Amino acid sequence: MGRMSSPFPSSAAVSATAATIAAAVASFLAGMDVLIVNVALPTIAADLGGDMAVQQWVVDGYTLLFAVLLLLAGSLADRFGAKRVFLIGAALFGLVSLFCSFAWSMAALVAGRCVLGVASALILPASMSLINEANPDPRRRAWALALWGAGGASASAVGPLLGGLLTPIHWSLVFAINVPFCLFLLALAPRIAPSPRRPIRFDGLGQTLALAGLSALVAGIIEVGAIGLTVPATLVLLGVGVLALALFVLSQAKVAAPMMPLDLFRIRGMQVALQIGFIMIFNWYGMVFICTMFLQNERHMGAFAAGLVFVPSAFVTIIGNLIGGRIITARGSRFSITLGLAIMIAGFLFEFLTPAPIPVWVVATGLSVVGFGAAITTPAAAGVVLRSVDPAQAGIASAMFNTFRQVGGAIGVAVFGVIATFLPSLTLALRSVFLASALLLVYVLAFELLRWRER
Secondary structure, eight states: OOOOOOSSOOHHHHHHHHHHHHHHHHHHHHHHHHHHHHHHHHHHHHHHOOOHHHHHHHHHHHHHHHHHHHHHHHHHHHHHOHHHHHHHHHHHHHHHHHHHHTOOSHHHHHHHHHHHHHHHHHHHHHHHHHHHHHOOSHHHHHHHHHHHHHHHHHHHHHHHHHHHHHTTTOTTHHHHTHHHHHHHHHHHGGGSOOOOOOOOOOOHHHHHHHHHHHHHHHHHHHHHHHHOSSSHHHHHHHHHHHHHHHHHHHHHTTSSSOSSOGGGGGSHHHHHHHHHHHHHHHHHHHHHHHHHHIIIIISOOOHHHHHHTTHHHHHHHHHHHHHHHHHHHHHOHHHHHHHHHHHHHHHHHHHHHSOSSOOHHHHHHHHHHHHHHHHHHHHHHHHHHHHHSOGGGHHHHHHHHHHHHHHHHHHHHHHHHHHHHHSSOHHHHHHHHHHHHHHHHHHHHHHHHHHHHTO
8 A cells, every 4th residue: 555645744845834934033133123113203302302313313213223134144144054044133132122112212222232132143144045945946935935025025114113112102103012922933933944054254344344334424415415415424435335334345355255255246136135225215215204204393293104105015015925926826026017117116206296295095095006016126136036046055045135125224214304304394205215116126127128138
């Protein structure tokens, strides 16, 4: 008689499912914590104090450290194993979230947000590596990446909604809500297979220059809005930032083990994916930051009502990610990226072309259209990254992709915050954000079509 198949899933299938769920939840957590605080900022500022520049640092303290340390975290995931680094990051995230919920001053809160950025940097590239390790089959990996993308993309919409729901109770809950997610990730640990380790050397010089350069650049952009462009302190910050980043690029061509291997930039798929990641999140984070300010400060909506504006985009984004997985499987990543970018452009133009005063329903509809396009684009771009490089470089390539995304987010909040400071109204600032975002995406779409046509 032939052997009967077991009615229970194999250990490999259980591990793959657990790794995929953990990665999707981590992607949701990292994305949610960027934007959940936006709706709570006016309430936090009323309680702890702080002007526009300080409020920008509550957001950018997280995104900046998140962005700068992603490359180092990608190397750590390769060297010590993605699972180990992932779990350390999840534990740190939970502990620091508790600290932020008890913050007694804006300085303490900004410090906590910076450490949260460190924790996110540990879990995000490791989550992509877990998916890559657990799903060797391309079709299964496409679906796993769609779920991973659904986590991050839906968090961008759910974050402001949760912020609106929790802030009226107390603003500390926007940080405490992270703890159950972190406990869930730690509970999944026994079911996830151990990760391989690879001998990776660290690039201390590159890490130092990247941290100094990006910190100074973002600080300089924020200070343009706070104290002006011609003030010596602002010029020094911007100058140090540009110089340190230039030295960082030069160092990557010289050191034996670069944290950002320049040869990866020669790969067409990486060129397309990195630009998509940077500009998409630059637009989205900047838009959500200005939208929440517009809704509460100019439309005089409460935190709960402002959070409800993001409800439609939350549902649409989740649906978009699920549909996006099918589109990737049926038509491929190139088609998905092209379609997603076109939808996002349409959403931004719809909002820009609506005559002032901008109705709240237009903001909600535009967010939904843009979120739907982003949900289709993000997992496709992530898949391009993983397919473009050798499996041994999956960790560092994933870290580069997410670094460009988070750097784009930090700079987007800084740049659009400066725009809001100098323009006479938040309505005009919001319209400027819509137009600038549409034009940037038109550039990315043109670059993507031309670059891949050359092959």
